[in-house]
Amino acid sequence: MSNAQIKISGLSKSFDGRRVLSNISQQINEGECLVITGPNGSGKTTLLRIMAGLLRPGEGSVQYFLEDSILEREKLKGNLSLVSADLALYDELTALENLHFLSRIQDCHFSEEELVQRLSEFGLTERGNDLVGSFSSGMKQRLKYFCALLKEPKFLLLDEPTANLDEEGVRLVDEIIRSQKRDGIVVLATNESSELDYGEKVLQLGL
Amino acid sequence: MEKKSSSLVYKGWCIFSKDLKSELRNRYALNALLMFAVTTLVAVSFAVGQFGLGENLLAALFWIVIFFSALSGLAQTFIKEEETKTASTLKLVASASSIYLGKLTFNIALLLALEVVIVPLFFLLSNVGGANLLLFFAVLILASLGLAAATTLIAAMVSKAAVKGALFAALSFPILLPLLVTAIQGTELSFKGEAFMSGFSELKVLLSYLVVMLVASLMLFDFVWSE
Amino acid sequence: MPDFWKFFLLLLMSAVIIAAWSMEPPQNQLGEVSRLFYFHIPVAWVTALAYFVAMSHSVLYLRRRELLYDVKASSAAELGTLFCVLATITGSIFAKMTWGAFWNWDPRQTSILILLLIYGAYLALRSAVREPGRKAALSSVYCIFAFPAAVFLIFVTPRAYQSLHPASSVIDTSGRIQMPAPILVTFLASLICFTLIFIWVYTLQTAIGRNRLSERKL
Numbered sequence: 001m002s003n004a005q006i007k008i009s010g011l012s013k014s015f016d017g018r019r020v021l022s023n024i025s026q027q028i029n030e031g032e033c034l035v036i037t038g039p040n041g042s043g044k045t046t047l048l049r050i051m052a053g054l055l056r057p058g059e060g061s062v063q064y065f066l067e068d069s070i071l072e073r074e075k076l077k078g079n080l081s082l083v084s085a086d087l088a089l090y091d092e093l094t095a096l097e098n099l100h101f102l103s104r105i106q107d108c109h110f111s112e113e114e115l116v117q118r119l120s121e122f123g124l125t126e127r128g129n130d131l132v133g134s135f136s137s138g139m140k141q142r143l144k145y146f147c148a149l150l151k152e153p154k155f156l157l158l159d160e161p162t163a164n165l166d167e168e169g170v171r172l173v174d175e176i177i178r179s180q181k182r183d184g185i186v187v188l189a190t191n192e193s194s195e196l197d198y199g200e201k202v203l204q205l206g207l
Numbered sequence: 208m209e210k211k212s213s214s215l216v217y218k219g220w221c222i223f224s225k226d227l228k229s230e231l232r233n234r235y236a237l238n239a240l241l242m243f244a245v246t247t248l249v250a251v252s253f254a255v256g257q258f259g260l261g262e263n264l265l266a267a268l269f270w271i272v273i274f275f276s277a278l279s280g281l282a283q284t285f286i287k288e289e290e291t292k293t294a295s296t297l298k299l300v301a302s303a304s305s306i307y308l309g310k311l312t313f314n315i316a317l318l319l320a321l322e323v324v325i326v327p328l329f330f331l332l333s334n335v336g337g338a339n340l341l342l343f344f345a346v347l348i349l350a351s352l353g354l355a356a357a358t359t360l361i362a363a364m365v366s367k368a369a370v371k372g373a374l375f376a377a378l379s380f381p382i383l384l385p386l387l388v389t390a391i392q393g394t395e396l397s398f399k400g401e402a403f404m405s406g407f408s409e410l411k412v413l414l415s416y417l418v419v420m421l422v423a424s425l426m427l428f429d430f431v432w433s434e
Numbered sequence: 435m436p437d438f439w440k441f442f443l444l445l446l447m448s449a450v451i452i453a454a455w456s457m458e459p460p461q462n463q464l465g466e467v468s469r470l471f472y473f474h475i476p477v478a479w480v481t482a483l484a485y486f487v488a489m490s491h492s493v494l495y496l497r498r499r500e501l502l503y504d505v506k507a508s509s510a511a512e513l514g515t516l517f518c519v520l521a522t523i524t525g526s527i528f529a530k531m532t533w534g535a536f537w538n539w540d541p542r543q544t545s546i547l548i549l550l551l552i553y554g555a556y557l558a559l560r561s562a563v564r565e566p567g568r569k570a571a572l573s574s575v576y577c578i579f580a581f582p583a584a585v586f587l588i589f590v591t592p593r594a595y596q597s598l599h600p601a602s603s604v605i606d607t608s609g610r611i612q613m614p615a616p617i618l619v620t621f622l623a624s625l626i627c628f629t630l631i632f633i634w635v636y637t638l639q640t641a642i643g644r645n646r647l648s649e650r651k652l
Contacts, residue, residue: 054295093228102296381580386586
């Protein structure tokens, strides 16, 4: 059973003539996790941004497959989530308003009660009506996970997944990665040696 | 959870109401826009106060005030998304067309809010008597829609530029010139109290400008937004 | 451009210049200033031509995402700006001599001005964006988006302002060209010359751009 798949072939990217990624090829199948690691500036975030479709690759391509058919850009949006410091939530909206907005725009409809109830799973009980701007960075990170998982994506991309999180938050992320690997694909970029163990495949950048 | 795909218009509406909500909480764009418009209007009115201006000059002044006020605020909605790093979030969850529709609606709302303040003030300060109000409002609404349709795409471009400064006005002016010329003519006719039908050809031009700019923007917006 | 064409251009341009100044002025009632006609119209034509070249390469860039198309589009726009300034200046001199003012908001003047503003805005946009791919995409979109606006303006302004432009003296109302043969030949030769100059400089400029592009890739 491997209907979800990511194929990266011959991917390169340069900024202002400086080559950041060169000729990367990988294949990730359902149930697997790819860990991308490497020193600062080795292109981890760039690779994730290209994979999420936020950046255009210089050469090569990233293809997503689901049930043996390739996913087009609009279709992919419904199946892919990225959690990263570069993707912010709306500070001037409350946590629940952020969740409502992000779920409606992605075609999944939750009732208010469902959202409130699930907030506690992410350790944000009673904070639903507070402005996200008043959240600490760790709480924002937890809320980002909630937002990313709203649509139950097949492909979950995580950039520095445990940055800013406390011990309980790290446990939460651990659980998320494990359950995502059960019926999808996880790609994570990290420098934490403890997180290397998640990966069936490890991609070392900047060598 | 219930998954059902909803229409482009509904998603555009979601983006619009999200923007409206945060705008009403913080008034990033609206306050600056209103203050700019009122200041310009008062300055112009003060400068020409003692001369009895003809309808043609009044119409031109009116549109100059609207044009510059609009350009001082309509790019905010995109610039804020870029600056607070929410643009990438939005890019991952929504299609370009729905974002264009949402932002366009928001800019139209902003422009109409501006006009609610500017128009009565203008009539108060300029002593236009016996204007054909029906024609005036028809021109005003059609021209505002056209203005918003054309500038929303340019606002998105400006938000992607490293140096923003006066870029919005510089890029918008050549595109908006046909709209401004026509709107000034139509407004002049209405100030003169001409019959509604006499401004019909201006209204036709404004309507076709609106449609053309809307279609062109929808076609091109994705190329700007995906940058 | 092959040497043959450069030589041909030299001869033809010399002939045009001699003819333009030695023959009778093309329009007797306008006098000497009407000699500008041999230069103003070809320059204005190249201005419009350059815009179409820039726009078509902008479309190609957005379709294929090759920076070479952007080089071609921006080179055409830069050259177009130069020719546009020349057309505006020659037009203004003509306007001053015949209508008494450098600027009259004549519809033709307005359409050349709008092209000048579009070119200017295009170049301003390019200098405001740093990343090459983004610069190319945004300026391509602007170039395409400006086109319907320019068409609107050409359609709208004659209604707002009366034309003083001597269009009817060159082409009569039925659209037939009404010129004595020597004037027509000189005019067409000048048209060819200016188009060839454009093509020549344009190929040079795109070659420079191409080199710069491959340097950056290495």
